[in-house]
Amino acid sequence: MAIQKLYAGGKLREQRLRVNLTQKDFAARLGVSLPYLNQMENNNRPVSTSVVLALASEFGMDVTELSSGDSDRLASDMQEVLADPLFAGEVPPVADVRLTASNAPGLARAFIALHQSYRQAHERLASLDEALGREDSRATPSPWEEVRDFFHYCDNYIDAVDRAAEHFAERAATPAHIRAVALEALAAAGLTVAFTDMDALRLLEPERAILHISARAQPETQTFQLLLQVALTRQDALIEATLDLARFHSPAARDIAKIGLANYFAGAALLPYRAFQAQAQTCRHDLEMLAQHFGASIEQIAHRLSTLQRPGAKGLPFFFVRVDQAGTITKRHSATRLQFARFGGACPLWNVHRAFETPGQFLRQLAETPDGVRYISIARDISKSAGRFGAPTRRFAIALGCEVRHAPQLVYADGLDLSRDSAFEPIGISCRICARKTCHQRAVPPLERNLVVDPDRRDILPYRVD
Numbered sequence: 458m459a460i461q462k463l464y465a466g467g468k469l470r471e472q473r474l475r476v477n478l479t480q481k482d483f484a485a486r487l488g489v490s491l492p493y494l495n496q497m498e499n500n501n502r503p504v505s506t507s508v509v510l511a512l513a514s515e516f517g518m519d520v521t522e523l524s525s526g527d528s529d530r531l532a533s534d535m536q537e538v539l540a541d542p543l544f545a546g547e548v549p550p551v552a553d554v555r556l557t558a559s560n561a562p563g564l565a566r567a568f569i570a571l572h573q574s575y576r577q578a579h580e581r582l583a584s585l586d587e588a589l590g591r592e593d594s595r596a597t598p599s600p601w602e603e604v605r606d607f608f609h610y611c612d613n614y615i616d617a618v619d620r621a622a623e624h625f626a627e628r629a630a631t632p633a634h635i636r637a638v639a640l641e642a643l644a645a646a647g648l649t650v651a652f653t654d655m656d657a658l659r660l661l662e663p664e665r666a667i668l669h670i671s672a673r674a675q676p677e678t679q680t681f682q683l684l685l686q687v688a689l690t691r692q693d694a695l696i697e698a699t700l701d702l703a704r705f706h707s708p709a710a711r712d713i714a715k716i717g718l719a720n721y722f723a724g725a726a727l728l729p730y731r732a733f734q735a736q737a738q739t740c741r742h743d744l745e746m747l748a749q750h751f752g753a754s755i756e757q758i759a760h761r762l763s764t765l766q767r768p769g770a771k772g773l774p775f776f777f778v779r780v781d782q783a784g785t786i787t788k789r790h791s792a793t794r795l796q797f798a799r800f801g802g803a804c805p806l807w808n809v810h811r812a813f814e815t816p817g818q819f820l821r822q823l824a825e826t827p828d829g830v831r832y833i834s835i836a837r838d839i840s841k842s843a844g845r846f847g848a849p850t851r852r853f854a855i856a857l858g859c860e861v862r863h864a865p866q867l868v869y870a871d872g873l874d875l876s877r878d879s880a881f882e883p884i885g886i887s888c889r890i891c892a893r894k895t896c897h898q899r900a901v902p903p904l905e906r907n908l909v910v911d912p913d914r915r916d917i918l919p920y921r922v923d
Contacts, residue, residue, distance in 0.1 A: 463509075466500040467528065467562055472518055473498075487511045500559050519768045529794045530609070531558035531565045533886065538572040540889035566610075573602060600710035604717055607703055613790040614766035615721055621695055622725030625687070626732075632751045635727060636676075639683040643668060646690045650683070656843065658682050673844025677754045681723050688722035689715075696722075727753055728761045734772050737762065741868040742773070744819075744835075744857070756839045759857040763790045773863050776832075779839075779855045780809055787853065793860060794830055797886065804891070805898045806884045809856035812836040821869055823861065825881040827892050834858030835869045894922040 473483040484494040487508050496502040512518040532555045539548050558565045625642075629635040643650055653660075653669040659682040660669040668686055670679050688696065696718045705711045728751055740746040747758045756779070765772025776791035784805065789797040808822035815838070822834045834856050841851040861881075864870035874880050885891030888900045897917050902908055907923040 463504045464500045464559060465504050466498045467559055469494075469504060469508075470498045472512065472516065476516060486515050500556065528555070528559040528562065530791070531562055531569075533890075534569050535565055536890040537887065538569055540887070541572065541576075543575075573599075600705075600707050600713050603705060603707070603710040604714045607705070607714060608717065609790070612766045612792060613764045615699065615718065616767065617695060617699060618692075618718055618722050619725045619730055619764075619767065621692060622688075622722045623729040623731065626726045626729035632732075636680045636683065636752075639680065639687050639726075642687050642691055643683065648686070648690065652679070656848075659686065661686065671844070675754065677727075677748075677752055677757065680752065681727060681757065684723035684726045685719050687726070688719040692719075692722055724757060724761055724764075727751065727757065730765070730767060731770070733761060734765055734770070737765075737772065738866070741866055743868045754839070755837060756853075756855055759855050760788070760790075762857060763792060766792055773859050773866060775857055775859050777855070777857050778809060779853050782813060782852050784810060788855075793832070793858075794828070795826060795832060795858075795886075804885045804887065806882060806896070807836070807856060808834055809836040809854050812838045812854035812856075813852065816840065819869065821873065822858075823873060823875070823881045824858075824884045827883075827885055831861040831881050832858045833861050833864050833867060833870055833873070 473480070476483075478486070480494055480498075481491055484491045487494065488511055489497075489505075489508060493502065497504055497508065532551075535554050535558060536551065538544075539554070625638075626635060628638045640650055647666050648661075648668045649666060650668045650670060652672040654672050655669060656671070656673075657669070658671050658674055658678065661667075662669070668683075670682055674682070696715055699718055700711050700714055703711075703714060705714060733747075733751065736750055737747060740750075742762065744755050744758045747753070748755055751758070753761075759777055762772065763775040763777035765775075774792040776793045776795050776797075777788070778786060778790075778797055779788035780786055786797055791797060807824070808820045812818075812820055818837065820836045822836070823831065824834055825831045835858065836854060836856040838852065838854045841853070843849065843851075859867070861875055864873070864875055883893060883896070885893060885896070888896075889903060891899075892903055893899075899918055902920065903922060909921040909923050910919065911921070
């Protein structure tokens, strides 16, 4: 397998600006010539091993940041934007898209934001949502999309909140004791906790200082809701400061993000970073063992594994996705090169869709994306009962995976033949940006490909991809 060269011009330039050095001085500190540094910053040459070592020794840089998925993530997002029929016939080559994402990330983000504004305006006009001239009818990204992108581009890791949650969890002698610690913290804040037979998971009555937690909910869900209230009650100043730095465009986005950060605190307190990471490495990322040890759900464990991105102490780079029965992605995050569809469903060839057929079981899949990167993925359904007869069951499935080079650190890789090419199933991101020519599940034609329609021949698809 060919070794992938490291092109990280944008990160190199950011580091130079961070330490306030000219190209000439920065090149001298790195031990390279000025022209060589210029070529690396413009991605005309890969970052050499000697430069990586110099960045670590001279500037104390966490060199794992050089290979983080920012440019891949931006390139994937741009490709999906360009999948809009609006750009039909004017789609730039993939190489140009990747070059823009790597060399001009600010321009790439602005392009994505512009397209979001266009879509929002188009949807409002199409539905005649309000009369023309309304004051708030300006096209802006929806609050939900804005918050989703905030976490997306933070690698789903918020350092200050994560460390505050870990500090709070240190009060618990064992993972099982975190529930009692949460109850004590709420009592100290003047709240009385009542476990009530109700449909809602959590209900606060501020005027009576009573916090109701659903008696029907699973114990791990109850504990999570208690910790979420701890975040809102005891960590409000930290959350508000984080929101100030994020500079959301609307009060609605800020409100949604506040709940998101409270959820983040709850998950990080239930599964504190260092203790969770150590236990995950010990059991080789066995989700069921981790769930038992920390008193958490399988979904909580899988989601937390995908957030272990603390600088200098990163865990395995996982992707995590949750889908509903219609294939709609309801949660997504990737610390890998694989990025999920922003504006559609997941590839139907992923094993996450088959998890609904085998409830309570883990499915394993070896997969290869069109760029040749190979992954190991596990999927499982996580249906959520309302806790009473006759109530509807919420049905979801989750998938967790990483590049196959990390397979020895996963218990789920045991017994799989990783050396056999045919063991890896071809998967994609979404049909419009997937270049595979013979996919039997293709829904729409790919961009950047000519179609051949032969009236005398019909294969699985009514056209051939040239």
